[in-house]
Amino acid sequence: MALYGAAAAVLEGLERGDGGLKSLVYNSGFPHVRQLYALVSETLRYGPVLEKLLADAALLQAEKKLPAPLAKVLVYDLLFGKGLKCGGRWKALARRHRARLEAELARLKVQRGVSSNEELLAPAQAASSGAPQVPRYVRVNTLKTCVDDVVEFFKRQGYSYLGKAASVEELRALSGKKFLLDLHLPELLVFPPQTDFHDNLLYTSGHIILQDKASCLPAVLLGPAAGSHIIDACAAPGNKTSHLAAILKNKGRIFAFDVDTKRLATMNTLLTRAGVTASRLAQRDFLTVEPGDPAYSRVTHLLLDPSCSGSGMVTRGPGAEAAPSAERLRALAGFQRKALSHALRFPALRRLVYSTCSLRREENEDVVQAALREHGSAFRLVNAFPAWPCRGVAAAFPGAEGCLRASPAATLTQGFFVAVLERRGEGAAAPSSLPAAAEENAQHGTEPEAAPRKRKRQRGKE
Template sequence: MALYSAAAAVLEGLERGAGGVKALVYHSRFPHVRQLYALVSETLRYSPVLEELLAGAALLQAEKKLSPQLAKVLVYDLLFGKGLKCGGRWKALARRHRARLEAELARLKVRRKVSRNEDLLAPAQAAGPGASQIPRYVRVNTLKTRVDDVVDFFKREGYSYLGKAASVEELRALSGKKFLLDLHLPELLVFPPQTDFHENLLYTSGHIILQDKASCLPAFLLSPAAGSHVIDACAAPGNKTSHLAAILKNKGRIFAFDVDTKRLATMNTMLMRAGVTGFQLAQQDFLTVDPGDPKYSKVAYILLDPSCSGSGMVNRVPMAEAAPSAERLQALSPALSVPALLRLVSFSCALHWKNEDVVGTVLQEQGSAFRCVWHGGDAGQHPSCQGCAGTRRPSGTLVVPACALS
């Protein structure tokens, strides 16, 4: 029963914009993270089909205690998953309606003129939310190896290396066992969508990191000098932190913050596997940190990943976005008060302008101490940056990557 309730809670959190799938799964405190993540992902994939089945079978009208999210999870596992191997009273409730649901599924197949469950899905859904359009990005972990060595490894495994990509269209056209070097990031290899490396030796040994391009951009743009002190404000599960360490060449120090114990434990394992040294993990909300603490007196770079709706992520259900609260805007300002700060990169996965709105408001409070560098040019190219156009401190730059729009 706990599994289905936890999955329903994650779905409900997605619909109200409380976070992404991974974040909500980790924060659920359900002990079997992979099992929960798989059930949520598959339920999302079948969501349009499940909605038709629920409506046709009138399940929610017959069972008033069922929430729409819990009903989806139960019906998915009953008809498309493992047949309700667990579930207690919810299992018994769903099975009472099994004949009606199976009949509705049969009628749906007849209407769609298909014979397999998988054929009920649209092409993009069949591959997973957004997966059919998105290449598999692989970041070479330069703390353990070199790009040339990884390229040679994949060649020996039968892949054809096509060199550096000249356009985004080339990346989209990848198929079979072919791969490219990304046209922007020098340590990012690009493979066809759905290429799976989770069992590959390079992945299990930490020589490669499976990391989307948008996730690689913040550390790349921050570009801290080797030997620098860096704050990663919302660090778990650690891919961006390991990228920072690679850019720093394991010289300097990284202060990594996250409020979730389980995510920090996972992050520690991941960083150790990646060969990262010189990092300090803190189970703490970065917004409560004292920027004047002597511990951070040498921090010159900050990577800031504030919570957002995730509306720019291809595997998220559509949802409304709320404006950032005045309290949160005010709390973000102390990040710019770290005495030795040279550069801060703020980023989010929101499709709309909320990230830039936050930056513009914070900069107006800071006066001329920092200037904003917009992803497509300089300040003033976005309305919220007009207030900081032309103002700067020689060494102070706030960089705003439009990751969600790329």
């Protein structure tokens, strides 16, 4: 069961937008990462086929306690993989439905006029073959090092540093062993797609974090001052939490919630490796956290990155872009609206960032609009990061263009959505909405060679 459970957890993390496939696999704690990576990759490759089979066989309706990600893994191995060599009670459950699943698979082949499993994949592979290539983004963990030292480290490893990027086109043109400083975020380095750092010393020691650029925006836009108390409402696997801790310089407190024990364990490992000491982890559903609890009376900032359809993730593997069912989309949007409304009830809250890795308006602008209808007398939508090129869907509601969107084509990132809400009349920021330091860095950039050293050089030994 350990393998299937780990694979299901990775799939769920991908769906939530917690990271890319490789980072989630390597951070899973599962001892046989290649086996896990292969299983998840193949499950993703067969994603649309598996969803069709699950729906036609009504497996999730018959087995209501079977999570959808686990069902996909089990059905993949049952029909296309090694035939369920492990799995305990879940294996027995899947085998009870084997005849129905095999019948639906045969029916699907007849419907599509194919005779082999691989031929079933042809439409999905053709659709994904033109997917844009997103660069490899590397966030420098300033709790342990600084940008100029990391740049020097990579230079010694044979990489050529090209300086600060002036445009997205420069990022798009990266190839070979060349890298740039990002044009928007001053602690983000950019390498060509498929560059693998999972075995690199800086990654294994926590000096760099492999995190997509769009996923870095929520913490930057939240912009808490050192000493702040923050809630990270749906925190695992922890990349955004570690980013918040770096912004805080570990001075303050981050209350990080997640309901899943395994995800919290993975998160604890990541945060420990990153040198985070400001976080307080709790296995708890954020919706059960009482806003009036004295423990959170000083919480002024909140990051809400709830479960979503993951429709913006382009590195999840072939076939991972299949649309969620209308029922699932309604359920996700309902949960997101409820979580955002709950978050806005914390009495000392001054600033909140809501983000998803979804491209769907139902999970993005529509959720924000619902929150503003309920809490608009106390909170306003801020025009977040005006220099960012992709904006919210203006037709959704007046002012929706104050939200941010990201996409592989326009920003060379994962698909993402970010909205910033701020309490009215309490030291509200200027309409630009980027915290002052981040605004200055985003506009003017910070070249590594000119950056002040805040850490001793920690080259080879680290």
